Amino acid sequence: MAFTGFPAKVRYVPVPGPLFSELLEQIDDIAELKCTLRLMWLLHEKRSYPRFLTRRELATDQVLAKVLSSDGNDPQTAIDRALAAAVRRGTFIRGRPGVVRHRSVFTLSTPNPIARLWPEC
Numbered sequence: 251m252a253f254t255g256f257p258a259k260v261r262y263v264p265v266p267g268p269l270f271s272e273l274l275e276q277i278d279d280i281a282e283l284k285c286t287l288r289l290m291w292l293l294h295e296k297r298s299y300p301r302f303l304t305r306r307e308l309a310t311d312q313v314l315a316k317v318l319s320s321d322g323n324d325p326q327t328a329i330d331r332a333l334a335a336a337v338r339r340g341t342f343i344r345g346r347p348g349v350v351r352h353r354s355v356f357t358l359s360t361p362n363p364i365a366r367l368w369p370e371c
Contacts, residue, residue: 263294266358273341281318285332286341288314293358302355308333 269286277283292311293301308314308329315325318332333356337344343359 263291265290273339276339279332279335281328281332282335282339284317285314285329286336288317289336289342289356290358300357302357305354305356308356 265287269290273286277286288311289303289308292303292307296303309326314329318328319325333342333344336342337356340359342356344354344356346354
């Protein structure tokens with residue numbers, strides 16, 4: 251089905267400017283780019299503070315699974331690879347928040363002191 255365009259009252263999602271310059275120049279894996287865009291949207295939708303995504307949330311996100319497994323790959327393996335690439339690049343931080351019951355969480359790599367307090371996995 252062809253995309254028919256954006257509706258009149260479409261919601262906008264803020265995206266950090268460097269994504270359209272230095273990151274866009276560096277990212278050569280379409281899975282990493284798709285994962286990065288989806289995680290930015292998912293983080294924007296969060297209403298808690300600090301904003302982070304658990305690996306379980308990402309594993310159950312149907313859009314992420316669909317776009318990353320479109321070439322027949324296992325969705326969870328594809329998500330893990332794309333996440334690992336985005337973390338290696340420094341776009342996201344992977345950590346373990348002290349009292350939260352999740353093994354690993356992901357957040358945007360910013361100077362946010364809360365994100366920097368998480369021990370890296």
